Structures are given as structure tokens and as C-alpha cells.
Amino acid sequence: xxxxxxxxxxxxxxxxxxxxxxxxxxxxxxxxxxxxxxxxxxxxxxxxxxxxxxxxxxxxxxxxxxxxxxxxxxxxxxxxxxxxxxxxxxxxxxxxxxxxxxxxxxxxxxxxxxxxxxxxxxxxxxxxxxxxxxxxxxxxxxxxxxxxxxxxxxxxxxxxxxxxxxxxxxxxxxxxxxxxxxxxxxxxxxxxxxxxxxxxxxxxxxxxxxxxxxxxxxxxxxxxxxxxxxxxxxxxxxxxxxxxxxxxxxxxxxxxxxxxxxxxxxxxxxxxxxxxxxxxxxxxxxxxxxxxxxxxxxxxxxxxxxxxxxxx
Numbered sequence: 649x650x651x652x653x654x655x656x657x658x659x660x661x662x663x664x665x666x667x668x669x670x671x672x673x674x675x676x677x678x679x680x681x682x683x684x685x686x687x688x689x690x691x692x693x694x695x696x697x698x699x700x701x702x703x704x705x706x707x708x709x710x711x712x713x714x715x716x717x718x719x720x721x722x723x724x725x726x727x728x729x730x731x732x733x734x735x736x737x738x739x740x741x742x743x744x745x746x747x748x749x750x751x752x753x754x755x756x757x758x759x760x761x762x763x764x765x766x767x768x769x770x771x772x773x774x775x776x777x778x779x780x781x782x783x784x785x786x787x788x789x790x791x792x793x794x795x796x797x798x799x800x801x802x803x804x805x806x807x808x809x810x811x812x813x814x815x816x817x818x819x820x821x822x823x824x825x826x827x828x829x830x831x832x833x834x835x836x837x838x839x840x841x842x843x844x845x846x847x848x849x850x851x852x853x854x855x856x857x858x859x860x861x862x863x864x865x866x867x868x869x870x871x872x873x874x875x876x877x878x879x880x881x882x883x884x885x886x887x888x889x890x891x892x893x894x895x896x897x898x899x900x901x902x903x904x905x906x907x908x909x910x911x912x913x914x915x916x917x918x919x920x921x922x923x924x925x926x927x928x929x930x931x932x933x934x935x936x937x938x939x940x941x942x943x944x945x946x947x948x949x950x951x952x953x954x955x956x957x958x959x960x
Contacts, residue, residue, distance in 0.1 A: 653909050656750035661906040662858065664742040669902070671738065672833035675730035679829040680822065682729050686722030687817045690715065690792060694810045700796065701803045708800070715796075716789045723785035727778075730829060732767050732836055739840040747844070751909060753851050758843040766839035770832070771893040777832055784824055791816045827899050834896045838905060842894065845879060845907050854878045854908035857895065869903045876908060 697703070697711065740763050747755045770777040792813050799809035845852045859865060859873035876884045881891035895903045944950045 653750055657746060657909060658858065658906055660746040660750055661743075661904065664739075664746055665858075665902075665904045667742065668735075668739060668834065668837045668904075671735050671837075672830040675732070675735065675833050676826050676829040678729040678731070679726040679825055682722060682726035683817065683822060683825055685725075686719065687814055689718055689722070690813060690817070691810050693718065694796075694806060694813065697806065699806055700800050700809065703800070708796075711796070712793050715792055719789040719792065720785050723781055723788070726825065726829075727781050727832075730833070732833070733764075735833055735836055736763055736766050736840050739837045740844060743841050743844040747848060747851060747907065751851055755844075755851065756847045758840075758847040762843040762847065763840060766836055766843060770835045770839050772828075772831055772835050772896075773898070774893070777835065780828055780832070784821075784828060787824070788817065788821045791820060831896055831899050831901070834901065834904075835893075838894045838896070841905055841907075848907075849879060851909060852879065852907040853910050854884060855891075855905050856908050857903055858906055859903040866898055866901075868897050869901065872897065872903065 693711075693714065700708070700711075703711075740758065744755045744757060747753075767777060772780055775783075795812045795816060796809055798804075799806075799812065804812075842855075845855060854876055855878075856874060856876045857869075857872045859869040861870065861873060872887075872889055875887040875889045877891045878884055883889055883891070894905050895901055897903060941950065
């Protein structure tokens with residue numbers, strides 16, 4: 649019966665991940681609409697300038713500064729259009745519902761601070777979400793202004809310069825934003841799940857990576873498939889791999905993290921189980937098992953499995 653609970657949460661979490669992937673595509677589409685609007689605003693700005701071939705240096709400097717400001721504002725609008733907070737709320741609810749249906753237990757909701765900070769705390773390949781967005785804005789502004797400078801040097805017509813800029817935005821900038829937006833949603837979802845797991849240490853004892861294994865799976869995610877950690881991110885089981893910031897582990901990563909239930913604890917070694925319990929902290933362990941039993945466990949009077957058996 650215990651393993652059935654873990655199988656249930658794995659199955660329901662997989663279905664939820666498919667929903668999250670759908671949310672990622674929707675968020676990307678919203679961001680791309682803002683990028684298209686930015687493209688049109690830049691086009692209008694340039695056409696209003698007329699010929700740049702004889703423009704003075706101050707005129708060009710002012711134009712570049714205006715473009716930088718418009719691009720920065722456009723990227724701010726793109727991340728706002730994704731409505732990441734609604735994704736935080738949706739993922740929190742799905743994760744809570746998955747745990748409740750799989751265990752039959754009452755599942756705690758993370759505090760408002762824990763869920764609201766998910767966006768701010770999100771890391772993508774080691775850098776913050778907003779840092780990546782700022783980087784993309786700077787990159788697009790550089791591409792646009794470089795096209796303008798190249799056009800001035802070549803004495804190109806304004807229509808030709810505008811066409812070059814539209815091409816840059818519709819290809820390089822669009823590909824980058826699409827990848828970033830989808831990966832951002834998956835990263836935010838990972839942060840929310842971790843918050844739910846931590847709020848339910850009486851039900852969840854650790855976490856495991858599920859990797860979708862097919863011809864598109866990267867070597868990284870093949871290696872991490874079924875790796876397990878306690879809630880503090882310490883490796884447990886036979887794969888001793890660093891948790892890092894969790895999934896996604898690369899751009900457009902489809903892997904995700906599922907909770908390891910207490911019901912699955914029989915599959916862990918005693919030492920791994922002990923480390924998982926230690927990672928809870930003394931207050932949480934005493935609340936879950938009782939202060940007396942925790943004291944006996946730490947003194948060696950009862951085994952880790954006997955401590956675990958006190959949870960109902």
C-alpha cells in the first residue's frame with residue numbers, strides 16, 4: 649500500500665507537469681505578443697526620423713537613448729504579461745491537491761510569504777529571473793542600435809534599416825525570449841513545489857527528480873533521473889548528485905521534482921532516512937514524532953524505523 653501512495657503522487661505530479669508545460673507555452677505566447685508590439689513601436693520611431701544618413705551626432709545619441717528606454721519598457725511589459733503570480737497560485741494548488749489525493753491527509757498551504765517570494769527567489773542556471781530579463785533587454789537594444797549604426801555607415805535608406813531591425817527582433821530576440829519565458833515558468837513552478845514540500849514535512853520526507861526519457865533528453869537529465877534528496881537538498885539513495893536549485897537543469901528542460909512520501913521511506917537506507925529526519929530541524933521533528941521519541945532516537949534507544957513508525 650505504501651508504494652501505491654508514491655506511485656499515485658508520481659502519476660498525479662506528471663499530469664500536473666503537463667499542465668505546467670501548457671502554462672509555459674501560454675506565458676511565452678503572451679511575452680511574444682509584447683515583443684511584437686515592441687517591434688512595431690521601434691519601427692514607428694525609426695520611420696518618424698526620416699533619413700539618418702545626414703543626422704547629426706546628438707540626434708543619433710538621443711535616438712539610441714530613446715531606443716534603450718523603449719526596449720527596457722517593452723521587456724518589462726513582456727514579463728508582466730506572463731502573469732507569473734497566477735502561475736504560482738495554480739502550481740501551489742495543483743501540488744497541494746496532488747499530495748492530498750495521493751495520501752488522504754490534510755495538506756498545509758505554504759504561507760503567503762513563501763509563495764509570493766517564489767518569483768523573486770527563482771534562479772535560472774544560477775542567475776535570478778529578473779537578471780535574465782534585463783540581460784535580454786540589453787541584448788535586444790544592442791542588436792537594434794547596432795543595425796542602426798551599420799545602416800548609417802552604409803548610408804542605407806531608413807526602410808532598409810527598419811527591415812534589418814525587424815528581422816533581428818523576429819529571429820534572434822524572439823527565439824531567446826521564447827526560451828527564457830518557458831524556462832522561467834518551469835523554474836517558478838519548481839520554487840513553488842519546494843515551498844509546498846517544506847510546509848508538509850509530516851507527509852513529505854524528501855524529493856526525487858522525474859526525467860522524461862526519450863530521444864530529446866539531455867545527458868544531464870538522464871543522469872539525474874530518479875535521483876533523490878532530503879528536503880534540505882542532501883543526496884539520499886545510490887545517486888549522490890547535488891540538488892542545486894533543482895529543475896529545470898537546462899533551457900527548455902522538461903524534468904520536474906516530485907515529493908518523496910513517508911510511505912516511501914522503506915525504500916531508503918537507515919542512514920539516508922536518518923539524515924532526512926535530521927534535515928527537518930529539531931522543532932519540526934519533535935512536532936511530528938513527539939519530543940520523547942526524538943530524544944530516544946537521538947540517544948539510540950529506538951531505531952530510525954521505530955521512530956518513523958510513530959507517524960500515522
